[in-house]
Amino acid sequence: MPVPPPQTPRSHAPRTSDLDRPDVLTLDDVLATDPGRHRVLTGDRPTGALHVGHLFGTLQTRVALQRHGVDTVVVVADYQVVTDRDDVGDLPTAVRDVVLDQLAAGLDPVATTFFVHSAVPALHQLMLPFLSLVSVAELDRNPTVKAEQAASGRTSSGLLLTYPVHQAADVLSVGGTLVPVGRDQLPHLELTRTVARRFNRRYGRTFDEPSALLSDAPLVLGTDGTKMSKSRGNAIELRADADTTAAALRGARTDSEHVVTYEPDRRPEVANLVLLGALASGRTPQDVAAEIGAAGAGSLKRFVTDALVEHLAPLRARRAELARDPSVVDEVLARGAERAAALAGATLADVRRAMRQTT
Template sequence: MTTTVDTLGASVAQHRSAELEQLIRTEPGRFRVLTGDRPTGRLHLGHYFGTLHNRVRLQDLGVETFVLIADYQVLTDRDVAENLSEYVEELILDHLAIGIDPERSTVFAHSAVPALNQLLLPFLSLVSVAELNRNPTVKDEIAHSRQSAVSGLMFTYPVHQAADILFCKANLVPVGQDQLPHLEITRTVARRFNERYGNGTPVFPQPDALLSEAPLLLGTDGAKMSKSRGNALALSATADETARRIRGARTDAERHITYDPERRPEVSSLVLLAALCEGGDPRQVADELGDGGGAALKRRVTEAVNERFAPIRARRAAYAQDRRLVRDVLRAGNERANAIADATLKDVRAAMHADY
């Protein structure tokens, strides 16, 4: 059997990720994490179980956490950034509701940190067009882009992400396996900058991937849960909205409920969602449902989701009553991010002998 280079890379990343998890538990202060989202719509349960709850976990373990609202990167795959102000506030509300504490985590917006974006210029000089062209993640994003032509922002997206990560000298980035090529560009940028300008003293760390074992949750139409597809169960949905969406979710004609993701993806995704909300095993959930059929499955999922997210939704509704608080959280985060970005840019200028 032939092992591909990509598989080898993923295998190494998985092994390193397991080591990092142990270190995080014993020495959380060694780490600084950068993570975030594009403000393109309401976050959903796929986001929660995929990344959001992990951010709170890392924060609560004592890892210094930066949450980026990547508003400039909305434009990578669309011509205009619609409803931007609203979506930025919605993102902040979702993070506050799930437990992100602005006293311990820095929540900030891309466009509000000029020094971060200025890092893009020297970073672009460190990678070739051929290297960007080979990036499989960019190829996939281009294939699914809403734009009629590939913009320069889309093409240089991985280098912009490198600026996001390195502006705060983050050394840990939670990613899925499909994002490893992006992170490798960041590591390349850091290494080459250090080699070219570091004079024996590294300016940037080469950040490690903290691989997520995020479950794949399907949307109500049987496709991957996505903001843009209109098939998602939003974190901010009411109990009634959740029940209505789940009642309309696609299943299949078999009455006996089983957990078989390959053969029965839609049914299995609902079983998995119930198990995730209940903190149980999907196979046990399926066994307990037995011959109950799709109706019983949907009732179980609805009850599990609404019970699990009731406290989060209540906190979100309370925060939403005070929009000034939301703006204050962002303003404070932007101030902190700017101070760090300015210091990093000063280091970069000094290393490049451009501090005149």
């Protein structure tokens, strides 16, 4: 099981103004009450291999939630792959790889439910009544939609425009009470809460408004100092071998200063390597920077490579073992689809009754 992350750098900690909101919780808030009363909905688009940014940014949080008895549901959003691309590639293999990465990272399919979007039709039927509850203007000015559109470099499709409503259907279909998000994703969840509130007002009490589980996980950048992404060629994949990991880190961008310091705002590339080394070794970034110091960027890269390869070795061994039996993922997804379909079917029945669409 991955070690918990060390002390989070101040620049990535949740803002006080965020934490003052009653609909925004931290992991400590959840664990301090009754973790078993929550249901988390989270997920991934199967657009490429999961990488160390996913591990330290989201997967460790999922493992912690599972370990403390929080009912966790993970959607592999295959339908949303076409949101911003024409070619979906080998989607079945991509779905399988995403699930394998998460199982290898420590998620237990007995405690955590995995399902694929396309396996739960009732979820998507909820989109129609939900779309009637929001305006085009609200969708058009959603900052997350704008960010996705800018990243894709394409004209906005109807699916991209309604992406937040689709996510509302994800959450509300399974009765999710908590949604792990970063600060930049809070507008997405706010729209989910708006959909639930407006449906309740129009048709009668049907949904609870989910809360945000605000992550304080540090942001891990790619080897070029920008957002880690497979499409940018700057990611360190969880399934990669040690030599591939070492090669990626040897080519990681640094700067012209010789002494290694941890200054995320002034020296983001160097700070990112320090952070990676700290996360992999279970230390603070400040300690790692102090140890490397005048030894320079070459020593820093060697330290990070050794720490990360050692940290990922058990995960990669588990993944290789799981991948030898194709039926493992098939069984996980079949069991998850059965549960998700039952939850979404019950929700759809409640919606129809509330809207008086059934006798």
